[in-house]
Each structure stands twice: as C-alpha cells, then as structure tokens.
Amino acid sequence: MEMTDVINKDISVERTGxxxxxxxxxNDLCAACGLCEKVCPVTAIEVNPTGAMVRTxxxxxxxxxDSSECALCGMCSCICPYNALNFDIDGESIKESDLYPRLIxxxxxxxxxxxxxxxxxxxxxxxxxxxxxxxxxxxxxVTGEIEIDKDTCVNCGICEEMCPADxxxxxxxxxxxxxxxxxxxxxxxxxSCVYCLVCKKACPVDAIKAVCRTCSYGDYxxxxxxxxxxxxxxxxxxxxxxxxxxxxxCPVDAIKVEKPFEGTLEISGETCQGCETCIMACPCNVLSFPQxxxxxxxxxxxxxxxxxxxxxxxxxxxxxVNAIDVVRTKINCTPxxxxxxxxAFDNVLN
Amino acid sequence: xxxxxxxxxxxxxxxxxRKNGYNQNQIAEILDMNRSTVSHYLNGRNxxxxxxxxxxxxxxxxxxxxxxxxxxxxxxxxQTRTIVKIxxxxxxxxxxxxxxxxxxxxxxxxxxxAVVLDDLKAKINDEFCCGCLICGEMCxxxxxxxxxxx
Numbered sequence: 001m002e003m004t005d006v007i008n009k010d011i012s013v014e015r016t017g018x019x020x021x022x023x024x025x026x027n028d029l030c031a032a033c034g035l036c037e038k039v040c041p042v043t044a045i046e047v048n049p050t051g052a053m054v055r056t057x058x059x060x061x062x063x064x065x066d067s068s069e070c071a072l073c074g075m076c077s078c079i080c081p082y083n084a085l086n087f088d089i090d091g092e093s094i095k096e097s098d099l100y101p102r103l104i105x106x107x108x109x110x111x112x113x114x115x116x117x118x119x120x121x122x123x124x125x126x127x128x129x130x131x132x133x134x135x136x137x138x139x140x141x142v143t144g145e146i147e148i149d150k151d152t153c154v155n156c157g158i159c160e161e162m163c164p165a166d167x168x169x170x171x172x173x174x175x176x177x178x179x180x181x182x183x184x185x186x187x188x189x190x191x192s193c194v195y196c197l198v199c200k201k202a203c204p205v206d207a208i209k210a211v212c213r214t215c216s217y218g219d220y221x222x223x224x225x226x227x228x229x230x231x232x233x234x235x236x237x238x239x240x241x242x243x244x245x246x247x248x249x250c251p252v253d254a255i256k257v258e259k260p261f262e263g264t265l266e267i268s269g270e271t272c273q274g275c276e277t278c279i280m281a282c283p284c285n286v287l288s289f290p291q292x293x294x295x296x297x298x299x300x301x302x303x304x305x306x307x308x309x310x311x312x313x314x315x316x317x318x319x320x321v322n323a324i325d326v327v328r329t330k331i332n333c334t335p336x337x338x339x340x341x342x343x344a345f346d347n348v349l350n
Numbered sequence: 351x352x353x354x355x356x357x358x359x360x361x362x363x364x365x366x367x368r369k370n371g372y373n374q375n376q377i378a379e380i381l382d383m384n385r386s387t388v389s390h391y392l393n394g395r396n397x398x399x400x401x402x403x404x405x406x407x408x409x410x411x412x413x414x415x416x417x418x419x420x421x422x423x424x425x426x427x428x429q430t431r432t433i434v435k436i437x438x439x440x441x442x443x444x445x446x447x448x449x450x451x452x453x454x455x456x457x458x459x460x461x462x463x464a465v466v467l468d469d470l471k472a473k474i475n476d477e478f479c480c481g482c483l484i485c486g487e488m489c490x491x492x493x494x495x496x497x498x499x500x
Contacts (some may be wrong), residue, residue, distance in 0.1 A: 014456065015455075017454065017455075017457065017458025017459075018454065018457045018458055019454060021454065041490070042490045042491070069490075070455070071451065071453035071490040071491075072453055072455075073451040073452060073453035073454075075451065099469065099470060100470070178381055180356060258454045307492060336472045337469050338448075338450070338451070338469070338470035338471055339448035339449075340448060340449050340450055340451045340491065341451065341452075341453075341470060342494075343449075344451070
C-alpha cells in the first residue's frame with residue numbers, strides 16, 4: 001500500500017494589536033456549506049467547489065481565507081454550525097462571550113431516562129456519541145439453578161455437549177483399577193448457566209434436578225436493582241452536528257436537540273440527475289437513494305427527511321445541476337448587539 | 351540631524367506647555383527631558399533656529415504626515431503621542447457608522463490609543479484623536495468619519 005503524507009488543510013489567521021485575535025479553521029469539521037462565505041463582510045472567504053471535493057481526494061481545503069482581506073471580526077465563527085471556525089480574542093473563544101451572538105444549538109442526553117440501548121450511537125452521522133454501558137451480572141438475573149445428582153449421573157457428557165452456554169464441564173480421566181470411572185466429577189458453572197433446562201430434558205438417566213427460584217421462594221430473592229443496565233453517555237460537542245438523528249431514534253425520548261436554523265429543503269425531481277453528490281455532502285444524513293420494492297420499479301430520485309436537516313445548505317452548494325433549494329427562514333441565536341452583525345446574519349436568510 | 355529635529359519638536363512642545371501654565375519641572379517630566387534643558391529651551395538657548403524652523407514645517411504637515419514623521423524620528427509610541435497631542439490645536443469629531451463590524455483594525459492602528467471596541471462597535475475618544483485618519487483608511491467597511499471642528 002502506498003503511503004501518502006497527511007496534508008494539513010487547516011487555516012489560521014491572526015493579528016496582534018490591542019488584542020491577539022486568532023481565527024482557526026478546522027477542515028475536518030467543515031461541510032463546505034458556504035455560510036461563512038455568505039456572512040463574511042469583507043468577502044475574504046471562498047468555498048472551493050464542493051461537488052468535486054466530496055467525490056475525489058482533494059488536496060485543498062474546503063475553504064480559502066484571504067488573510068490580506070480578513071478583518072478578523074469573528075462573524076464566520078459565529079455562524080458556522082459545525083464548529084469548523086473558531087475565533088479567539090486573547091486566547092478566549094468568543095463563543096464564551098455574551099458580546100457575540102451564539103447559535104442556539106445543542107444535543108443532550110438525559111441519563112436518568114436513557115436505557116443505554118446504543119441506537120443513537122449507531123445512528124449518529126458524525127459518530128459523535130459514545131455510550132459506555134455496564135450490563136447486569138447475568139447469574140443474578142437467572143430464575144433458577146440446576147443440580148446434578150452424582151450418584152445417578154453416568155458421565156455420558158450429553159448435557160455438556162448440549163449446553164448452549166457451555167456451563168457444564170465433565171472432568172474426564174483414564175479409568176484405573178483403583179478408580180474405575182471415566183470422570184472425576186461434573187461441574188456446573190452457575191455464572192454461565194441460564195437455566196434453560198436443555199440439560200435436564202436431554203439427560204438419559206434423569207440425573208439433573210432443576211430448582212426454580214421463582215417457584216420455590218417467590219419473587220423476593222430477585223432484586224430488581226440487579227437487573228438494570230447502568231452506563232455513561234457522551235456527546236462530542238465539537239463533532240456533533242445537532243441533526244436530531246439521536247433524538248428521533250431514541251426509543252425512550254431521552255435526547256433533546258436544538259437546531260441552529262429553521263427553513264425548508266426542496267429537491268427538484270425533474271432536474272436531479274441522481275449523481276449522489278448531495279448525499280455525500282450532507283453531514284446530517286438527510287438524503288438517501290430510495291430502493292424500489294421490486295426490481296425495475298419506479299421511485300423518487302432522492303429521498304429526504306427534513307427532520308434531520310439543519311438547513312446548512314451544503315447539499316445545495318454541492319449540487320452540480322442546481323436541483324436543490326435550501327431556504328433558511330430563521331437563525332436561532334442569542335441577541336445580536338450590532339447592526340452590521342445583524343445585517344450580515346440576515347444575509348444567510350432568504 | 352534627526353536629533354536636532356527632535357529637539358526642535360520638544361522646544362515647540364515646551365513652549366506650548368508653558369503657554370498653558372505648566373512650570374519647568376512639569377514640562378521636563380511630560381517631555382522626558384531634564385529640567386535645565388527645558389529652562390535653556392524656554393530662554394532660547396542651546397537650540398538652533400533651523401531646528402525650530404524644520405520642526406515648525408513638520409508640525410504644519412497634514413496630520414497623518416505629522417504623526418508618522420514624529421514617530422519615525424522618536425521611534426516611541428508614547429513619546430510620539432505626547433508631542434503630537436501638545437502640538438495640535440485642532441479638535442476632531444468622529445462618527446462610527448452602523449456598518450462597523452468590530453474587527454478592531456482601527457484600535458490596533460490608532461497610535462493615539464483613541465479607539466476602543468464597545469458592544470461590538472468601535473468608539474473613538476475625540477479627546478485623544480489627532481485627526482490622522484489612519485483608522486478610516488484601514489477600516490474594511492469604511493465606517494469611520496472624522497471631521498475637523500473649527
């Protein structure tokens with residue numbers, strides 16, 4: 001295999017004066033949606049052609065920042081929904097400052113409600129979720145146990161071969177004239193046994209006794225605290241795109257997602273050529289190719305589900321035939337204190 | 351030669367301060383000179399007429415040229431600020447338009463430390479403004495207007 005150098009596609013612009021202002025672009029987080037380009041008041045940002053980019057191993061960054069034009073105002077960082085642009089003043093991110101508008105976007109898991117099913121972890125498009133779960137001890141959940149009557153047992157090994165949990169072990173040995181048996185004992189591992197009773201049913205000499213805890217003692221020896229799966233949930237806030245997949249797929253409504261933009265997404269089926277570029281460009285997994293029910297069947301060219309869409313416009317930007325129209329009607333953000341900033345933010349609405 | 355022009359500028363500043371009622375000790379402190387030199391200057395000694403003439407020509411340059419020339423001679427922002435302020439008798443009034451994006455280029459550029467950012471907008475303290483217009487030239491959104499007050 002040929003080794004290629006990892007090309008650093010990140011960009012940094014900084015200026016030292018009364019303050020140290022620093023803009024850092026992280027290419028890995030960028031979806032090339034073009035919001036930064038739209039908001040920049042000095043047209044210092046240019047998004048490179050994304051259609052080609054998602055399809056080929058492009059060596060350039062998703063965006064170019066003209067450092068001679070960039071005024072280091074921080075607007076691009078405030079509008080970027082993917083945390084790809086970070087702006088620091090004297091080492092502190094402006095996202096921590098009330099002076100600057102901040103997109104209201106978040107994804108949170110309520111651990112009280114979470115059942116640690118991992119559906120969100122598997123569905124999350126940027127793989128930002130980690131669910132670390134601690135399963136209950138299996139033996140504590142088994143409702144009974146088995147006992148083998150050694151006097152009746154003939155060491156046939158049928159139970160050992162049949163046990164689906166590999167919980168039964170026969171200690172085979174060579175018979176001697178002093179001890180003319182083929183086994184020194186048979187052992188049931190109570191941690192592995194699931195009380196399925198396959199052994200009891202298969203035993204040809206009825207040497208296996210089953211003791212059902214539920215029947216003999218009632219429910220009381222089964223402590224419900226032993227049943228639960230415990231765990232920790234973690235959302236990587238840097239890579240999370242607040243698309244809402246986790247919220248939608250969670251079977252117990254444990255996740256709340258706030259999205260930065262509101263709007264609509266329209267795809268013209270007539271214009272669309274089904275090239276897949278938009279599917280590759282979308283960081284939120286909103287788009288997919290539908291499969292016909294029977295081969296040769298007719299289906300829509302692209303399927304969209306807007307409940308996962310944050311209206312960033314990456315698909316529209318990437319579409320080579322302009323078949324996609326993303327309309328943003330509202331930015332959910334903290335108050336904007338400056339008229340120029342308000343105007344720039346209004347620029348991304350249509 | 352630059353040293354002589356600096357002397358000329360300090361002479362002009364010393365005279366200006368004296369007119370405004372500062373005593374020799376105070377003048378020496380403000381201009382970072384020793385008191386006897388101030389005394390000589392104010393009595394017209396140890397200073398060449400030509401140095402004063404050149405200094406006067408520089409003082410009457412347009413404000414940007416005056417500021418940059420003084421800085422080039424002194425190589426010290428604080429001293430430049432002192433001399434320029436003392437030798438300017440014009441006041442200026444500033445206006446920041448709503449197109450200001452609070453990039454801070456103006457406050458970085460202002461040698462007089464007259465510009466600060468306040469609530470995502472530049473704010474110019476007219477008291478310190480020397481009228482050089484460098485901030486307006488550098489402003490990427492042309493948001494700064496400075497006018498001379500007669």
